[in-house]
Amino acid sequence: MKSRKKVLTSILATTLSLSVLAACGNNNNNNASPSASDSPSSGSPAASSAAPEAAKDTITALLPPISPKYQESIAQIEKDFNALYPNLTLKIEPAGWEDMTQKLDTQVNAGSPPDIAFIGSSSIPKYLEQGMLMDITDSVTPEMIADYNPAVTLDYMKSGAGLYGFPAYMVVHSIGGNKQYLEEAGVDWKKVQQEGWTYEQFREAIKSGAAGGKHYGFVFATAGVAARDYLTILAKNAGMADPFTKDLKFAYTSKNYLEVLKAVRQMIDDGSMPKELSSVDAGKRWNMFLTGQTMITGKGLATFENSAKANNAKLEANDGSAVKDSIKVDYIVLPVPTFAGAQPVSTTVIDGYVTFRGKKEPTAEHKANVAKAAYYLASGKVAAVTNNDLFASHITESAKAAAASLTIERSAENLAAVERMLTFATPPRPDIPAELSAKAIKLEDEVIIPKMQALLANEITPEKMYDEVMKAAVKEFGADGVVQD
Amino acid sequence: MAQPATKTYKKRMIKDGDWAWAYAFIAVALVVYALFTAYPVVSAFLISFQEYKPLGSTYIGLDNYAETLRDDLFWKSIRNTIKYTVLTVPVNLLISFVIAILILPLRKRLQTTFKAVYYLPAVASGVTMSVVWLWIYDPLPEGILNQLIGFFGIHNQNWLGTSDTSMFSLVLMSWLSSHGTSIIIYLAALLGIDDSYYEAAELDGANFLQKLRYIVLPFLKPTTLFLLVTGVIGSFQVFQNAFLMTGGGPDNATTMVGLLIFNNAFKYFEFGEAAAQSLILTVIIATIALIQFKAFGKDVEY
Numbered sequence: 001m002k003s004r005k006k007v008l009t010s011i012l013a014t015t016l017s018l019s020v021l022a023a024c025g026n027n028n029n030n031n032a033s034p035s036a037s038d039s040p041s042s043g044s045p046a047a048s049s050a051a052p053e054a055a056k057d058t059i060t061a062l063l064p065p066i067s068p069k070y071q072e073s074i075a076q077i078e079k080d081f082n083a084l085y086p087n088l089t090l091k092i093e094p095a096g097w098e099d100m101t102q103k104l105d106t107q108v109n110a111g112s113p114p115d116i117a118f119i120g121s122s123s124i125p126k127y128l129e130q131g132m133l134m135d136i137t138d139s140v141t142p143e144m145i146a147d148y149n150p151a152v153t154l155d156y157m158k159s160g161a162g163l164y165g166f167p168a169y170m171v172v173h174s175i176g177g178n179k180q181y182l183e184e185a186g187v188d189w190k191k192v193q194q195e196g197w198t199y200e201q202f203r204e205a206i207k208s209g210a211a212g213g214k215h216y217g218f219v220f221a222t223a224g225v226a227a228r229d230y231l232t233i234l235a236k237n238a239g240m241a242d243p244f245t246k247d248l249k250f251a252y253t254s255k256n257y258l259e260v261l262k263a264v265r266q267m268i269d270d271g272s273m274p275k276e277l278s279s280v281d282a283g284k285r286w287n288m289f290l291t292g293q294t295m296i297t298g299k300g301l302a303t304f305e306n307s308a309k310a311n312n313a314k315l316e317a318n319d320g321s322a323v324k325d326s327i328k329v330d331y332i333v334l335p336v337p338t339f340a341g342a343q344p345v346s347t348t349v350i351d352g353y354v355t356f357r358g359k360k361e362p363t364a365e366h367k368a369n370v371a372k373a374a375y376y377l378a379s380g381k382v383a384a385v386t387n388n389d390l391f392a393s394h395i396t397e398s399a400k401a402a403a404a405s406l407t408i409e410r411s412a413e414n415l416a417a418v419e420r421m422l423t424f425a426t427p428p429r430p431d432i433p434a435e436l437s438a439k440a441i442k443l444e445d446e447v448i449i450p451k452m453q454a455l456l457a458n459e460i461t462p463e464k465m466y467d468e469v470m471k472a473a474v475k476e477f478g479a480d481g482v483v484q485d
Numbered sequence: 486m487a488q489p490a491t492k493t494y495k496k497r498m499i500k501d502g503d504w505a506w507a508y509a510f511i512a513v514a515l516v517v518y519a520l521f522t523a524y525p526v527v528s529a530f531l532i533s534f535q536e537y538k539p540l541g542s543t544y545i546g547l548d549n550y551a552e553t554l555r556d557d558l559f560w561k562s563i564r565n566t567i568k569y570t571v572l573t574v575p576v577n578l579l580i581s582f583v584i585a586i587l588i589l590p591l592r593k594r595l596q597t598t599f600k601a602v603y604y605l606p607a608v609a610s611g612v613t614m615s616v617v618w619l620w621i622y623d624p625l626p627e628g629i630l631n632q633l634i635g636f637f638g639i640h641n642q643n644w645l646g647t648s649d650t651s652m653f654s655l656v657l658m659s660w661l662s663s664h665g666t667s668i669i670i671y672l673a674a675l676l677g678i679d680d681s682y683y684e685a686a687e688l689d690g691a692n693f694l695q696k697l698r699y700i701v702l703p704f705l706k707p708t709t710l711f712l713l714v715t716g717v718i719g720s721f722q723v724f725q726n727a728f729l730m731t732g733g734g735p736d737n738a739t740t741m742v743g744l745l746i747f748n749n750a751f752k753y754f755e756f757g758e759a760a761a762q763s764l765i766l767t768v769i770i771a772t773i774a775l776i777q778f779k780a781f782g783k784d785v786e787y
Contacts, residue, residue, distance in 0.1 A: 102751070105751055105754070108539065109539055109751075109754060111539040111540070126754070129754070130538060130539055130540075130754055131539070132540070274625070276624035276625060276643040276646060278646035278647070278734075278735055279622075279624040279643050279644070279645055279646035441753075442753055445748075446558060450735065450736040453646070453735035453736055454648065456646070456735075457643065457646050457647040457648070457735050457736075459647065459735070460736075
């Protein structure tokens, strides 16, 4: 009896030990090769169905809830893809927006990322620097390339000569106003939408907006890393469209950068923006907008029109789920003002399906299959539904065609304002080396954002911050590697 | 003569042939320890000499250590961590001790209730707690803490947004939460003091403070040392509060060394530098613990 107990206990102990070992085992076979035979795939990658002898393969994708209805359609997306390519299985792992980056980073650093992940094109240098992106230049078909309109949107997914995925949509990050407050402050918002405005005009407008003391003129989310958004959006309209100039010099050492920093302080010192701005996060500023505490908010997305409308409907219906203390607001899309006579440049965000590789070299067949899956997700019906939900601009002909039958209720003025801003969208910069971009991101995180927080809290002057940025940039890129005007 | 006696004792404890079984039984703990403690430490040590890349790392000698020691932000984070530790650990010990003393005279049922109440925050998710504190620290006049100070005629403060108040806000958060474990440990130690000591002191006419000074404090010295050492270690490893509440800002005023290591590893993918910083932190913590044992542990027996 005693002996039996010992045997049983030792079996349990061994099982537990082996389970631990098995759980830590390397399960990195998704990227490496197709799961079945090595027979070559046949036909065009964009063909509507694969030949029966095509090798079976599984493509994994890590996707956040891109639009409000995206997660619930995942099963259908997988099913439709399998119907289109019977030999291929698309396995989508859903992730929350909060843990998407962390999940992906962990998988990347373990050397076993998913084949596809939905991220912003600005993150490409970070993963490319790790050597974990998969160049699909040789795997895409002319039909896939031709589907992109404007064609330049595909360049956002490029770095050097490599193509690392397919963009899904393009959205403009701008600012947004409360129609009633704008009119009360005497702002001709239609003219601003059509012609833009300078910082001086904007400053006067938000001063007028805040004049009564009932609400602020302008509130932009700046808490934590959102400080980067604020500075970037302003800097783009001060002649610094990218962190690097065409001749690859670090741009944020330009005198115009100092002008932007001065403006940041001026707007707070004028009383047009709250002195607690450094603690206002994205949720707080949207709450302040809906509760009538500010005339203009930032950053603004076209889809905010939809959110404001939804809240208005709840208020009209006396629905208790309306934002507490909110008022009826008509959301007006507004362009960001320009500084120091610079030309306007819209902050455009290109998000899409970026392709990754594992530790093992992927086979040509697997690469082609991943390209098919990424293109499938970024175009046609999937993109049409998602982009419409987000009020985002379609960038493929197939998505535009699929969206033709979908109705969308949107302000004509706002739509026109967005279309205008897209005409001066930030151009793609595949010429910036990944290593340089990674250095700039670290400099922004370690110097610019902390100093910006101090500037917003009135702990340092704009001149002091400018000097600190200059010092750090010269240390990182050398005196010849930065703009010195 | 002593050696054969020990052997006989061991033989009595574990008979011949039982050794294999003993190893089988401890295998689970050993495998878990080897995989999740020993292996990561050895791996971190090796990575600290490399420029880590998932597809193949490069040996770079002591560069990561040199870079860390040259990095102003690293030293700032060490200063922040020391400031946080000095402000939180002694005060937290005092608060726990006072609460334990207050709970001690209560009836057993009431004691248990209070222990449960004070332990509750330890059970709650740190993220949830942080959300509540973010709400308390709302910088606008309608924020809870701002309304409270408003009663005293003080203007609203940007608690987490300025260098002057952000560290204090994290310290206050520590003062007002998570004393449960320390209270329970102190209570257990207090209940372990024999009543005869108090009775003898009362016969001698000792008052409450004298009993505290000459009976309670000496008896609680080992407990206090244990809580002090573990408190300092925990404080040096603090990460969650700064990560969730301030992100290390403003202007790195609340960047603790744990947060810096996290950022280097998981934000910038500089695992080599992060590993080097972790090992330097280990040495700092070990040195401080050693000093604490040397200074306060002379007459402490376990």
